[in-house]
Amino acid sequence: MRNFISNLVASRFFQFYVTLALFIVLFGIGSVSFDGFFSPQVFLNLFIDNAPLIIVTVGITFTILSGFGGIDLSVGAVVALTCMSLAYLMRDTSIHPVWCMIMVLFIGTAVGTLNGFLITFFRLQPFIVTLGTMFLCRGLTAMISRDSVGIDNEFYGELAFWSLPIGDCFLSLGALIALFVVLVATLVLKYTSFGRGVYAIGGNEQSARLMGLKADAIRWKAYIISGFCASLGGITYSWIMLSGYTQHGLGMEMEAIASSVIGGTQLMGGVAFIPGTLLGVMIQGTILTIISFQGTLSAWWTKIVVGVLLCLFIVMQAVVTEHKNKLMNLKAEKSSKDKKHN
Amino acid sequence: MDMLKKFSHSSLALPLAALALLLLFNAVFVTDFFKIEVMENGNLYGRPIDILYRASSLIILALGMTFVIATGGVDISVGAVCAISAASCCVLLGGDISGVPQHPFFIAILAGIGAGVLAGIWNGTLVAKLKIQAMVATLILLTAGRGIAQLLTDGQIITVYYKPFSYIGGNIPGVSLPTALIIAFLMVLLVILLDRKTSIGLMIQSVGINQTASRYAGINVTLVLFCVYIFSGFCAGTAGLIEGSLIRAADANNCGLNMEMDAILAVTLGGTLMVGGRYYIGGTIIGAITIQTLTTTMYAVGVSSDRLPAVKAVVILLIIVFQSQKFKQMYRDYMLKRSASGQLEASHA
Numbered sequence: 001m002r003n004f005i006s007n008l009v010a011s012r013f014f015q016f017y018v019t020l021a022l023f024i025v026l027f028g029i030g031s032v033s034f035d036g037f038f039s040p041q042v043f044l045n046l047f048i049d050n051a052p053l054i055i056v057t058v059g060i061t062f063t064i065l066s067g068f069g070g071i072d073l074s075v076g077a078v079v080a081l082t083c084m085s086l087a088y089l090m091r092d093t094s095i096h097p098v099w100c101m102i103m104v105l106f107i108g109t110a111v112g113t114l115n116g117f118l119i120t121f122f123r124l125q126p127f128i129v130t131l132g133t134m135f136l137c138r139g140l141t142a143m144i145s146r147d148s149v150g151i152d153n154e155f156y157g158e159l160a161f162w163s164l165p166i167g168d169c170f171l172s173l174g175a176l177i178a179l180f181v182v183l184v185a186t187l188v189l190k191y192t193s194f195g196r197g198v199y200a201i202g203g204n205e206q207s208a209r210l211m212g213l214k215a216d217a218i219r220w221k222a223y224i225i226s227g228f229c230a231s232l233g234g235i236t237y238s239w240i241m242l243s244g245y246t247q248h249g250l251g252m253e254m255e256a257i258a259s260s261v262i263g264g265t266q267l268m269g270g271v272a273f274i275p276g277t278l279l280g281v282m283i284q285g286t287i288l289t290i291i292s293f294q295g296t297l298s299a300w301w302t303k304i305v306v307g308v309l310l311c312l313f314i315v316m317q318a319v320v321t322e323h324k325n326k327l328m329n330l331k332a333e334k335s336s337k338d339k340k341h342n
Numbered sequence: 343m344d345m346l347k348k349f350s351h352s353s354l355a356l357p358l359a360a361l362a363l364l365l366l367f368n369a370v371f372v373t374d375f376f377k378i379e380v381m382e383n384g385n386l387y388g389r390p391i392d393i394l395y396r397a398s399s400l401i402i403l404a405l406g407m408t409f410v411i412a413t414g415g416v417d418i419s420v421g422a423v424c425a426i427s428a429a430s431c432c433v434l435l436g437g438d439i440s441g442v443p444q445h446p447f448f449i450a451i452l453a454g455i456g457a458g459v460l461a462g463i464w465n466g467t468l469v470a471k472l473k474i475q476a477m478v479a480t481l482i483l484l485t486a487g488r489g490i491a492q493l494l495t496d497g498q499i500i501t502v503y504y505k506p507f508s509y510i511g512g513n514i515p516g517v518s519l520p521t522a523l524i525i526a527f528l529m530v531l532l533v534i535l536l537d538r539k540t541s542i543g544l545m546i547q548s549v550g551i552n553q554t555a556s557r558y559a560g561i562n563v564t565l566v567l568f569c570v571y572i573f574s575g576f577c578a579g580t581a582g583l584i585e586g587s588l589i590r591a592a593d594a595n596n597c598g599l600n601m602e603m604d605a606i607l608a609v610t611l612g613g614t615l616m617v618g619g620r621y622y623i624g625g626t627i628i629g630a631i632t633i634q635t636l637t638t639t640m641y642a643v644g645v646s647s648d649r650l651p652a653v654k655a656v657v658i659l660l661i662i663v664f665q666s667q668k669f670k671q672m673y674r675d676y677m678l679k680r681s682a683s684g685q686l687e688a689s690h691a
Contacts, residue, residue: 069616071477118659118663121668122663122666122668122669123666123667123668124662124663124666125616125617127416127477127606127616128606128607128610128616128658128662129659129662131603131606131607131658132655132658132659132662133655133659134655135603135651135652135654135655135658136651136652136655136656136659138648138651138652139648139649139650139651139652139653139654139655140652142646142648142649142651142652143649143652146646146648146649246648254481254484254485257481258481258485261478261481267475267477267478268475298492298497300488300489300492300493300497300594301489302489303485303486303488303489304486304489304490304493306485306486307482307483307485307486307487307489308486310481310482310485310486311468311482314468314474314478314479314482315472315474318472318473318474
């Protein structure tokens, strides 16, 4: 039994199991406490309401995973810039909404490219660089318009309200895109040489370089992916808000980082599991849903609960890492002893 | 010439050059920028004073941040800690419209600073004892901090009508300099004393460069890290009081918003690297003043507060690129090539 637990803790998916268990417990608490909580639609609403955050979190996970203090603080501002550009393009020009969406996807990609260039070419700290581009995008958003710009394009509205019926319930287009992004990201990280390269440079950059991996190119791509995801998240965000405003997506980067950490990503780099980060977002969503069902608690409790959860998970990560090291040492000792006996 | 060369290689060169450039811009384009007047009540008034006055809480935050960054960490919770500090002070004073405080003033001030120190102890415990990465550890308070502040104020914005509370962010009657500036000056003095007269500065640098080596050299790494985070919390508590006093209220959502980012920028502008090791107190102070000068300048030429970040970002990105090792090397290579080709042409002639 002890052996079993020890192996479980050391297993690669331990964090994922804990996150999953926590999600089930939280959802269970909600279902027991409130009538009507335990329904498929409430569950699906978690995807619908958090679609932008899911997409952004997937992107940010790539940058954290790539190591070298990797982080992308610009995502929230990119979301705002994307929404604002969309709203502006649709109000003041007659470009078809589909082209508008394709155009704004280039905004995030460009910001990601700039981030990646500054970080890999000049070897600057990701924290400072992306902080700079965050300010840049927020400022640019305000330069387009300081006031809220509504989106009243008919075709765009139809897209925003389009939904896929599943039995009695439905999923919005944004949620479907979010799930698709999660699926693609998981497969890319698991089965492509690029994905394995991201893990490698995050785990140990020096070894990865010695193995012949082009660490800079891989890292650059990770930032481009994060920027692209931020733009895509921005489009889904605009489907929820149907407007562009400078304060959109404020603090989203921190929510995304928190979700990623709750989902088992280590900020040191090299450790992450995309389905785990999806659960991280859904745990935050579940807390919000419970608070809104409860009715009298204020939204600031979400912040406190998320803070407490973050704390728990971070301490757990520290303990797990220590346990793994201990286990590795034990194994090494054991094998050296066996050799002596032989 | 030699002096100039020495100066251009010193760490203060870049932040000072940036500040000088900004001031030059102001001298040319903004009328009466350097004019300082004495107002009727004896207070000094003018843009330079205003810049220093507005920069003072940033300077205080950046001082604490310098030490944290020098140990190789970062404290991204300071803005939220400002909010907690202001909230606890205002709650103790109470929002009574008659201006009668519920608790004595000094207890409220102590509570505000105490809240900051408490937050510092929390961060310090996580980083020093549990060995959690600084950014992750302080992320906890960043997410939960404003929630805690709102819990303290019960979600309300408490407006304090007690007169002396406004003195912290304003002027004490009869003193011509803003109180915040005096507090910042005292803090700078304290830090310089600590840096020059004790070995704590050396220990911090040593921890920032190599923790393991420092431990073998007999430095109590845990204690150094712990102290650094407590000091950062103390600074955040003090800055929180100033920020709260400026608007005479505890606004849990907006007090000290994005201040952590500005503080980190001030430290980096001052030449301290995020990876830890050497730090420059003077550079940090100049960095903080540069950021505030940039803000004031932009307001003076009519850039609105929400467009300001774009300008700020371009300046910051340029400065960090200029500071990078790679850029310096490229510049050196370019100069070498130019002088080489110059010699070649000369020999041909």
